[in-house]
Amino acid sequence: MQDYRHPAEPFRIKSIESIRLLPRKEREKILKEARYNIFKVKAEDIYIDLLTDSGTGAMSTDQWAALMKGDESYAGARSFYRFEKTIKEITGKKFIIPVHQGRVAENVFFSTVLKQGDYVPNNTHFDTTRANTQHKGGIPVDIPCPEASTEDEVPFKGNIDTQRLISFIEEKGPENIPVVFMTVTNNSSGGLPVSMANIRETADICRKHGILFFFDCARFAENAYFIKQSEPGYQDKTIKEIAQEMFSHVDGALMSAKKDGLANMGGFVAVSDEELARKIIELLIVIEGFPTYGGMSGRDIEAVAAGLQEALSEDYLAYRVGQIGYFGRIIEQAGAPIIKPTGGHAIFIDAGKYLPHIPAHQFPGQALTIELYREGGIRVVEIGSLMFGGYDPNTGEKLNAIKELVRLAVPRRVYTASHLDYVADAIARITARKDRLRGFKITRQAALLRHFTIELEQLKSEEVEVG
Numbered sequence: 001m002q003d004y005r006h007p008a009e010p011f012r013i014k015s016i017e018s019i020r021l022l023p024r025k026e027r028e029k030i031l032k033e034a035r036y037n038i039f040k041v042k043a044e045d046i047y048i049d050l051l052t053d054s055g056t057g058a059m060s061t062d063q064w065a066a067l068m069k070g071d072e073s074y075a076g077a078r079s080f081y082r083f084e085k086t087i088k089e090i091t092g093k094k095f096i097i098p099v100h101q102g103r104v105a106e107n108v109f110f111s112t113v114l115k116q117g118d119y120v121p122n123n124t125h126f127d128t129t130r131a132n133t134q135h136k137g138g139i140p141v142d143i144p145c146p147e148a149s150t151e152d153e154v155p156f157k158g159n160i161d162t163q164r165l166i167s168f169i170e171e172k173g174p175e176n177i178p179v180v181f182m183t184v185t186n187n188s189s190g191g192l193p194v195s196m197a198n199i200r201e202t203a204d205i206c207r208k209h210g211i212l213f214f215f216d217c218a219r220f221a222e223n224a225y226f227i228k229q230s231e232p233g234y235q236d237k238t239i240k241e242i243a244q245e246m247f248s249h250v251d252g253a254l255m256s257a258k259k260d261g262l263a264n265m266g267g268f269v270a271v272s273d274e275e276l277a278r279k280i281i282e283l284l285i286v287i288e289g290f291p292t293y294g295g296m297s298g299r300d301i302e303a304v305a306a307g308l309q310e311a312l313s314e315d316y317l318a319y320r321v322g323q324i325g326y327f328g329r330i331i332e333q334a335g336a337p338i339i340k341p342t343g344g345h346a347i348f349i350d351a352g353k354y355l356p357h358i359p360a361h362q363f364p365g366q367a368l369t370i371e372l373y374r375e376g377g378i379r380v381v382e383i384g385s386l387m388f389g390g391y392d393p394n395t396g397e398k399l400n401a402i403k404e405l406v407r408l409a410v411p412r413r414v415y416t417a418s419h420l421d422y423v424a425d426a427i428a429r430i431t432a433r434k435d436r437l438r439g440f441k442i443t444r445q446a447a448l449l450r451h452f453t454i455e456l457e458q459l460k461s462e463e464v465e466v467g
């Protein structure tokens with residue numbers, strides 16, 4: 001019997017997009033011109049783009065067909081009602097408010113519920129969620145479960161630490177905590193899932209203290225698949241049933257549909273409370289659009305409605321999560337330590353461990369990120385001191401990242417095993433000379449979300465400190 005690497009793609013490829021690898025000399029020049037900020041490199045100068053799984057997926061024939069059905073009416077478009085029905089069925093929430101992407105959901109939500117100095121606990125904030133909380137005067141607090149910082153290969157390392165959540169609520173007072181968030185899957189701590197038991201327990205804690213409980217649910221279908229795989233009692237349920245149960249525990253959810261919506265653009269806020277929905281909609285009309293399109297075209301809305309259904313397919317999720325597991329195994333074989341177990345959308349290399357000679361303030365994750373482009377025209381993203389360091393814009397306090405990670409996010413339905421093999425081969429070549437990699441220093445930066453626009457210089461050998 002053949003040893004299958006991961007369940008084969010449950011689709012065939014009907015349309016292709018050419019990619020090319022530039023010569024090494026050109027890649028070096030491009031890096032210099034981009035001031036070693038990988039966000040500034042043109043997409044056509046990238047061979048394999050693992051910057052994000054957000055909005056980069058391939059649509060199905062059904063989704064492309066649905067685009068033609070897009071109703072572009074300003075108010076009351078047919079496409080909106082299809083979108084609303086699909087999301088109501090999955091989330092069970094009464095009010096579905098469309099937005100063009102996740103961070104707008106964050107903006108309208110936090111603008112509505114936060115007052116200056118409020119705390120927002122989360123298993124781990126994603127960068128835009130953190131920034132939007134801070135932008136509205138809130139204080140984001142990460143409360144990951146204790147296993148998240150261990151090497152243990154336990155299944156639900158995305159969980160929130162419920163004991164610490166209780167002590168935090170008691171210490172700060174529930175009146176200063178309008179909402180508790182749970183990010184499913186937990187992107188910033190490895191794309192790892194949250195268990196139904198942890199969701200249920202967190203819901204109980206929030207209810208007891210009169211605090212709202214919300215999901216940041218960009219990858220809820222991948223999370224539901226992990227529950228089906230690893231949590232007792234869920235093996236015979238469908239992904240949709242599991243997702244419905246997950247949402248039954250929260251008061252609402254914010255979604256970037258660019259992930260498990262299998263769409264290139266889109267998002268929503270789902271809430272049950274009418275008063276809250278009304279306030280959000282009032283702001284939405286000012287900054288985003290009328291509540292039956294919320295910044296999206298009718299065709300985008302159709303693509304999300306169709307994509308959300310497809311993301312609940314178990315065949316698709318087995319391939320998707322299997323592919324990520326395969327990618328993790330070959331990266332480890334190439335000599336790079338990764339966060340384990342592997343999650344649903346990306347592999348996270350522990351660059352702090354891989355490059356122990358580069359201290360955090362010289363950005364080991366960025367050193368690996370830049371080297372992957374130099375070596376193979378591969379684009380990945382640093383998730384460490386470059387992304388999460390700097391200063392808190394409200395308190396001026398110096399911030400530190402918990403880990404120095406590099407994320408290799410896999411777009412949905414886009415790359416095959418050969419593409420992933422190519423990336424692992426490039427890592428193996430880097431591993432052979434990794435002790436000679438040098439860190440970076442910042443030459444220009446912004447206060448919020450600095451990684452998008454930051455400018456850097458690679459350290460010269462005489463500037464290198466030993467980590």
Ligand code: F0G
Nearest residue numbers: 052054101102103126128187216218256
């Ligand atoms: N929440 C999570 C958990 C996310 O991963 C993202 C985006 C957002 C919210 C914001 O959504 O981009 O539609 O405004 N994550 C992307 C990523 C950008 O690369 O992980 P958005």
